[in-house]
Amino acid sequence: MKAITITDVAKHAKVSKSTVSQYLNKRYEYMSEKTRKKIEEAIEELNYQPNIIARSLKQKSTFTVGVVVANILHTFSTQIIRAIENYFYKHGFQIIVCNADDQPEKEKNYIEMLRAKQVDGIIIFPTGDNLDLYKRMKSDQFPVVFMDRAIEELNIATVMLDNHFASKLAVDQFVEKGYENIAIITTSIFRNISPRLERIQGYKEALELHGIPVNLDYIKTADAEEISDKLSELFELKNPPQAILAGNDIVLNEVLRYMKKHNMNIPDDVAVIGIDEVSYADFYTPTITTVNQPAIEMANQAAQLLLNQINKTGKEDTSVHRLKPTLLLRNSC
Known part of the structure; x- marks a missing residue:
């Protein structure tokens, strides 16, 4: 069976080949609604399939x-x-x-x-x-x-994202609620992945703006499967954190699992904010404060x-x- 071409479509619709080409390239501003409808019907009736390879060669795309x-x-x-x-x-x-x-x-x-x-x-x-x-x-x-x-x-x-500002929003909220022992956990900073480093730096800068000394024991980074161990380290400290900033959604998941496993109440035992909005944030118990990326x-x-x-x-x-x-x-x- 002979392959249907753009010429066949043009003849069937009683328009020029260039008009069909404009239609196929979605340049609808060059034609009336009636013409668009005629071409659409011709393509459907003839079962025309555009030659993608030929189109790519012609348009170099x-x-x-x-x-x-x-x-x-x-x-x-x-x-x-x-x-x-x-x-x-x-x-x-x-x-x-x-x-x-x-x-x-x-x-x-x-x-x-x-x-x-x-x-x-x-x-x-x-x-x-x-x-x-x-x-x-x-x-x-x-x-x-x-x-x-x-x-x-x-x-x-x-x-x-303005990652420094993301951390500042979280730290400002913690401080406003009266927390000073504030920790941050991110996934591994191996290979110096910029968002994670910037969120840690933003956290430090925000604490300093509030006159709160930076405690390096409160800064933890690890692969996802090691987050639980890092949380245990935090809560075994002489002065465990009152609040935790989860550096991304994967960390937040691990933090919430840990809290549930150890029967810790949020925010009574420890307050939590996560960077990255997550689908369950507004129906988790309690609902989770997050820093949302646009x-x-x-x-x-x-x-x-x-x-x-x-x-x-x-x-x-x-x-x-x-x-x-x-x-x-x-x-x-």
């Missing part, structure tokens, strides 16, 4: 972008992926999502695979250990945007920066864009 997340288990990561997919779908692009599991080798393999597939650009939550690879993309003028984590010396456009706004900004690079529109932007978090007050503090 695969209309595909990659997203390499550091750890897909983070609520923030899934929120970002969903918003990026929605943004690019509206612009006629598809996305390929890869999960690096915070492993530089896995990240490297995924980036190389995506480039081999000739994606038009990549949004990366960088592990930080593939500097040569990042530099090569930069020198190749390949469209790339970093998300959540900064490597400022590379001059790659980056979108991330995930949709961050995703849209990263997607726009990448699309500008792909389309070569606007002035080159290599800056780090930091967005402000908000404190969602509930009953855990």
Whole structure:
């Protein structure tokens, strides 16, 4: 059976090939609603399937972008992926999502695979250990945007949270409630992952602003499976913490499990605030105060920066864009 072509669609709809092409590229502003309807009906009646490969060769674009997340288990990561997919779908692009599991080798393999597939650009939550690879993309003028984590010396456009302010919001709330023995726990800072380091630094700065000495015994970092041990260390101290800042949603999960296992009451035994909003925060008992990242706004900004690079529109932007978090007050503090 002969393959249906764009010419067949144009004849059936009684419009020009260029009009059908504009329709397929979603340039609807160039045609009336009646014309759109005719083309849509012709495509359906003829069962026309656009030749994606031919379209890619002609327009020098695969209309595909990659997203390499550091750890897909983070609520923030899934929120970002969903918003990026929605943004690019509206612009006629598809996305390929890869999960690096915070492993530089896995990240490297995924980036190389995506480039081999000739994606038009990549949004990366960088592990930080593939500097040569990042530099090569930069020198190749390949469209790339970093998300959540900064490597400022590379001059790659980056979108991330104002992490210092996120910690300050939490510490300010703890102090307002009368707590002074305040601890922070983050996942491992191995490889100097910038959000975790910045949240610890923001925590220290906020304590100092309130005239509270920084107690290094109250600062803990560990992989998720070791968080429980770190909590035990905190509560075995001569002066255990009155409040805990969980550095991300994974840490918050571990903190809440520990509290339940040891029959500790929140906030009576210890107050808790988590950085990253989680789906259960407003119905957990007690409800959990969180510092919320503007995930949709961050995703849209990263997607726009990448699309500008792909389309070569606007002035080159290599800056780090930091967005402000908000404190969602509930009953855990």
